[in-house]
Amino acid sequence: MQKSEIIEQVNKIFVDVLDNDAIVINETTSAADVDEWDSLTHIQLVVAIEKHFKLKFTSAEIRDWKNVGEMSDTILQRLN
Amino acid sequence: MNSGLNFLQTNVNKDFTTLKKNLKKDFTGLKKIKVALLGDSATQFLNQALRACAYEQGFEFEIYEADYNQVSRQLLDLSSDLYQFAPEFVIVFESTQKLQHKFNSLQKSERLQLSELKTEEVKNYYHTLNRQLKAKLIYFNFSEPMDGQFGNYSNKTSFSFLYQVRKLNLELMNLSQECKNLFILDYQALSAHLGRQMAFDAKMFYGASMNLSIDGLPLVAKNCCDIISAINGKFKKCLILDLDNTMWGGIIGDDGIENIEVGDLGNGKAFSDLQQWARQLKQRGIILAVCSKNDEQTAKEPFLKHPEMVLRLDDIAVFVANWNNKADNIRYIQSILNIGFDAMVFLDDNPFERNLVRTNLPEVEVPELPEDPSMYLEYLSALNLFETASYSEEDELRNKHYQQEAGRVIAQKNFTNEDDFLKSLGMTSKVEPVNKFNLPRVAQLSQRSNQFNLRTVRYTEEDVLQISQSENYFTLTFDLKDKFGDNGLICVVVLKKEVSALFIETWLMSCRVLKRGMENFTLNTIVEVAKKNNFKKIQGEYLATSKNGMVKEHYARLGFSEAGQLWELNIENYQTKKSFIQLN
Numbered sequence: 001m002q003k004s005e006i007i008e009q010v011n012k013i014f015v016d017v018l019d020n021d022a023i024v025i026n027e028t029t030s031a032a033d034v035d036e037w038d039s040l041t042h043i044q045l046v047v048a049i050e051k052h053f054k055l056k057f058t059s060a061e062i063r064d065w066k067n068v069g070e071m072s073d074t075i076l077q078r079l080n
Numbered sequence: 081m082n083s084g085l086n087f088l089q090t091n092v093n094k095d096f097t098t099l100k101k102n103l104k105k106d107f108t109g110l111k112k113i114k115v116a117l118l119g120d121s122a123t124q125f126l127n128q129a130l131r132a133c134a135y136e137q138g139f140e141f142e143i144y145e146a147d148y149n150q151v152s153r154q155l156l157d158l159s160s161d162l163y164q165f166a167p168e169f170v171i172v173f174e175s176t177q178k179l180q181h182k183f184n185s186l187q188k189s190e191r192l193q194l195s196e197l198k199t200e201e202v203k204n205y206y207h208t209l210n211r212q213l214k215a216k217l218i219y220f221n222f223s224e225p226m227d228g229q230f231g232n233y234s235n236k237t238s239f240s241f242l243y244q245v246r247k248l249n250l251e252l253m254n255l256s257q258e259c260k261n262l263f264i265l266d267y268q269a270l271s272a273h274l275g276r277q278m279a280f281d282a283k284m285f286y287g288a289s290m291n292l293s294i295d296g297l298p299l300v301a302k303n304c305c306d307i308i309s310a311i312n313g314k315f316k317k318c319l320i321l322d323l324d325n326t327m328w329g330g331i332i333g334d335d336g337i338e339n340i341e342v343g344d345l346g347n348g349k350a351f352s353d354l355q356q357w358a359r360q361l362k363q364r365g366i367i368l369a370v371c372s373k374n375d376e377q378t379a380k381e382p383f384l385k386h387p388e389m390v391l392r393l394d395d396i397a398v399f400v401a402n403w404n405n406k407a408d409n410i411r412y413i414q415s416i417l418n419i420g421f422d423a424m425v426f427l428d429d430n431p432f433e434r435n436l437v438r439t440n441l442p443e444v445e446v447p448e449l450p451e452d453p454s455m456y457l458e459y460l461s462a463l464n465l466f467e468t469a470s471y472s473e474e475d476e477l478r479n480k481h482y483q484q485e486a487g488r489v490i491a492q493k494n495f496t497n498e499d500d501f502l503k504s505l506g507m508t509s510k511v512e513p514v515n516k517f518n519l520p521r522v523a524q525l526s527q528r529s530n531q532f533n534l535r536t537v538r539y540t541e542e543d544v545l546q547i548s549q550s551e552n553y554f555t556l557t558f559d560l561k562d563k564f565g566d567n568g569l570i571c572v573v574v575l576k577k578e579v580s581a582l583f584i585e586t587w588l589m590s591c592r593v594l595k596r597g598m599e600n601f602t603l604n605t606i607v608e609v610a611k612k613n614n615f616k617k618i619q620g621e622y623l624a625t626s627k628n629g630m631v632k633e634h635y636a637r638l639g640f641s642e643a644g645q646l647w648e649l650n651i652e653n654y655q656t657k658k659s660f661i662q663l664n
Contacts (some may be wrong), residue, residue, distance in 0.1 A: 012309050017097050019104065040124055043284060047294045048097065 001079055003027075013048050017041065027069030033037045053079065096125070096297045102132040107140040111508060113308065116144045116167040116215075118151045120178040121291035129301035130171075137309045147288065155205045158212055166213055169308055171265070172205065173220040175291045180225065183241050184659075192238055195248035199255055206259050215263045216540065218307055221249045223271040223279065260523075261540035263307050263469075270299055273462060304468040313527050313538055316418050316445065316466050319361060320410060321402075322428035323372040323379055327355060327391070329453060333378050343388025350454045355390035357457055362395055365416060365475025366466060367482055369398040371409045371426070376401040397482035406433050407440035416489070417482060418591040420530060420627060425465050429453070446464050470524040470541070474568045481592055484565040491564075499660070502597055505562040508664040509598075511605055514548035514555040521569045522557060525588060530627040533588040534620065534634060537574075553585075556610055558602060560593050560664070567593055571602055575609065581617035581648070582610045587634075598656035603638050607651050620647040 007025065014023050018036040031037045037045070049071075050056055057076045065071045115128065117123050127145050128362035134141040144165040146154045151172055154162040162170070177411045183194050190197075206217050227234035234240035238247075249268055252328035256262045271279035272294050281293035292300060309315065325332045327349045329341025329510040341348040342355070351386070362368050368391070372379050383393045393399070398416050400409045406428070414421060421443035428434050433445045450459050488505070495501035496571040514522055517543055539547070558571035570593045589598060610618050620635045622628075635647035638657075642648075 005194075017103055039288075043125075043288055043290070044097065045295060047281075059287055062283075062287065 001074055001076070003072050006075050006079075007068060009052065009073075010049060010068065010072065013045065013052055017044050017048050020062070025068050028070070030067040049075070063070055082558055094298055095447045096129060096294050098357075099132045099301075099585075100128055101300050102130060102135040105135060107135065110135070110138055110140040111308065111312070112140045112142055113169065113312070114144070114165065114167040115308070115594070116146070116154075116162050116165060116170045117173075118146050118154055118162070118170065119148050119173040119175075119291070120151055121173070121175050121285070122148050122289045124288065125294065125297055126173065126292060126301065129297040130304055132538075133272070133298065133301040133305045134308075137305050139305070139308070139312075152201070152205070156206070163212055164648075165437055165572055167215050169218060169311075171218045171220075172305055173291070175268070175289065176222045177285065178240055179222060179245070179248075182363045183244065188239070191244065193245040194250055198248050199251040202252065202262075203255060203259070206255075206262050209302040210259075210261055214261075214543070216224075216263060216311060217259075218263045218265050219252065219256075220265045220267040220303060221270050223276070224249075226276070228390065237645075249594075260540050260545070265300075265304055265313075270303060270319055271296070271478075274299060303464060303467075306464055307469070310469040311527065311538065311540070313530055313536075315468055316366070316425050317383050317423040317528070318367040318369060318413075318417060318425070318439065319358060320371050320413060320424055320426045320444075322430070322433065323370060323374065325429040325453070326427055326449075327351060327358075328382065328389075332382060333374055337386055342386065342390075347453055348388070350456065352388065354388055354453075354457050354460075355459045357460070359390055359395060359599065361466060364466075364471070366480045367479055368395055369413045370396050370400060371406055371413065372401045372403040373403055373406070376451045379466050381427075382434060383640060394483070395479065397479050398486065401446065405436065407437050410437060410441060410444060416486060418531070420622060427428070427460075428450050448454070451553050469527050470520060472520040472524055474521050477566075480565065481533065481567055483485070484567075485592060487564050488562075495568060498595075505564070505596070505660070507560060507562045507596060507661040509601060509661050510555055510559045510664040514544055514557060518557050518569055519544050519548070522572050525569065525572055525590065526586065527528065529588040529590060530625070531591050531630050532584075532594070533625075533628050534584065535586060535623045536588075536628060536632055537586050538626050539586075547574060554582075554613075556602075556605060556609070558598070558605075559597070559664075560598065560661070571598060575601060575606065576620070577613075577615075581619045582606075582613070582615040584618065584620040587620065590618065597661060598658045599634070601659040601661040604656050604659060607649075608652050610651055611654075616652055618649045619643070620649075622644060622647070651655070 002052065011025050014025055015021055018041060020036055023034060028050060031042065046062055053075055057074065061074050100594060117127055123145055126205065127143050131143060133142045144167060147164065154160045180199065183191060186194065202219060209215055209217055217239060222245050224245055225242060227240055230240045234242040237243065252264055256264045260477045276294055279296040280291065284290045284293060321327055329347050330339055332340055358368055375646065378401065380393060382389050383391060398413045400413060410426065421441050424438050425445045427447065427449065429449055437444055438446050447460065447463055449456055492501050495504065523539050523541040523544045526537065548555055554575040556573040557569055559569045560567040570590040572586060572588050573584065576583045576585045606618060620640060621634060622635065640647035640649045
């Protein structure tokens with residue numbers, strides 16, 4: 001899977017979990033850029049992404065992400 | 081994730097993300113309930129899940145959520161925000177993980193007392209709350225841990241944490257029987273059902289101080305709402321059963337009585353267990369009815385002749401088998417039972433019939449059923465369809481009452497004059513104040529009665545006890561017997577002494593005994609009480625709900641005159657009203 005493809009799928013999860021069709025994310029998107037993305041919905045996003053890609057992140061990984069790009073890198077690593 | 085969990089997610093509950101979308105819906109017109117939520121772990125998600133779930137049950141929760149770890153401060157300090165907020169319900173979720181910390185901090189000898197210590201603490205929460213507010217406490221019991229210290233040997237020593245948790249859960253059950261406004265949310269059962277891995281997410285616990293996993297939220301929230309709904313008078317009273325391929329395998333009309341699957345034949349054991357479940361529900365007070373597309377004789381044959389049928393004809397209060405559409409048949413059943421459509425559950429294996437009933441009678445609860453009949457019972461148990469806020473011995477007789485009522489309906493057809501019919505019944509009524517024997521039934525009737533209920537005040541047993549001991553009230557309870565049988569306690573009146581009049585705080589009656597002249601008999605009794613205590617006036621009030629339209633004109637019909645919001649009856653020249661009921 002390509003990184004762009006991952007971001008596309010993650011985007012769909014954001015739209016669903018945050019319940020906002022207008023959300024468009026890219027590699028540099030961070031929590032500051034999306035209104036509904038706060039510490040609480042972050043947990044929901046992580047759980048939904050884990051479920052979607054059938055993987056589990058470690059606590060350290062979750063803590064270290066700065067933006068969508070870094071999150072997608074972790075997903076990419078795990079899938080390959 | 082294994083397939084068992086998938087099944088649960090897709091059928092029993094929406095997932096949290098879907099459920100949460102309810103929060104954007106229109107809550108206008110839903111009954112508002114004030115709820116306080118306290119936890120020793122972060123409860124923001126539970127808060128959202130509760131509000132979203134309440135929407136589906138027709139309520140709007142206004143939630144006060146304390147910062148976490150404030151459980152005892154909020155409950156024990158009477159000046160806390162909790163008491164300012166004055167909720168009707170207080171939900172408390174204290175976790176096994178935090179209890180373990182407490183256990184670890186104790187001296188070895190004190191550890192043996194953990195369950196007593198914790199029970200005392202909960203008791204203290206309860207009594208402090210109960211003294212100050214009329215709030216109900218919903219307390220989560222504790223999920224049983226895997227004991228990593230003693231292993232299986234933990235069962236064999238009271239020094240183990242597991243032993244203390246199990247003992248505590250039992251003591252909480254006992255405490256809730258003693259404290260009428262304490263309700264236990266069976267978190268242990270729910271987390272066992274979900275699977276520990278799914279109920280508790282260690283990563284979320286350490287990362288975000290949240291105890292409940294996201295996947296566990298909908299089920300836990302739903303069960304909290306089920307308790308609150310039941311206390312508010314919303315619960316199921318009747319189970320309507322399809323027969324072919326629902327209560328037995330096969331089609332009685334085609335396969336014949338020897339070939340339907342029940343008992344040992346084919347998949348019959350699954351159907352037998354389902355019938356056992358229905359029969360247990362009947363004994364608990366749920367009315368059973370049959371709604372089947374069949375000729376009546378054919379449909380009744382297994383109930384009469386099949387040796388392995390669990391259900392028999394006298395288990396069924398209303399038996400409808402014909403070729404009419406099922407929505408019409410359920411309307412007919414409703415007309416005999418006189419309960420709301422929203423108090424009915426309809427079971428049918430056929431998706432077409434389920435959808436027909438859902439479309440025509442959206443208030444009737446129609447569970448999807450798994451395709452495989454072996455799964456019916458597990459599936460239905462997990463839905464928690466029959467939550468209740470009370471249980472009394474009289475519940476066991478309910479089915480019988482409805483069968484007797486069907487007998488009266490037939491007898492009435494022989495009389496053209498209603499008075500003659502009423503006379504022929506030979507009715508007697510025992511009138512007495514609330515006492516310790518009828519107290520559970522009085523509380524229950526206040527929770528169950530929706531239609532003939534003038535002010536729809538819901539009482540818990542604790543409330544009834546306080547009223548019955550108060551000098552400011554008179555209470556009257558009425559039973560009704562006739563030649564067809566004993567209806568049991570069917571009417572409750574609570575009278576409040578006010579300066580200028582006797583105020584009818586509650587007048588409610590079971591709809592089983594409509595049109596027997598019970599209203600006149602009751603008023604005659606109220607007037608007697610008023611006169612004996614030197615009141616010259618009786619006041620009543622009608623508070624409209626979506627269900628009590630039938631008593632809108634109740635006081636007008638009885639000769640009261642309107643006085644602002646209230647109805648008044650001057651009793652100095654009261655003419656005793658006609659009644660065919662003898663005082664017993």
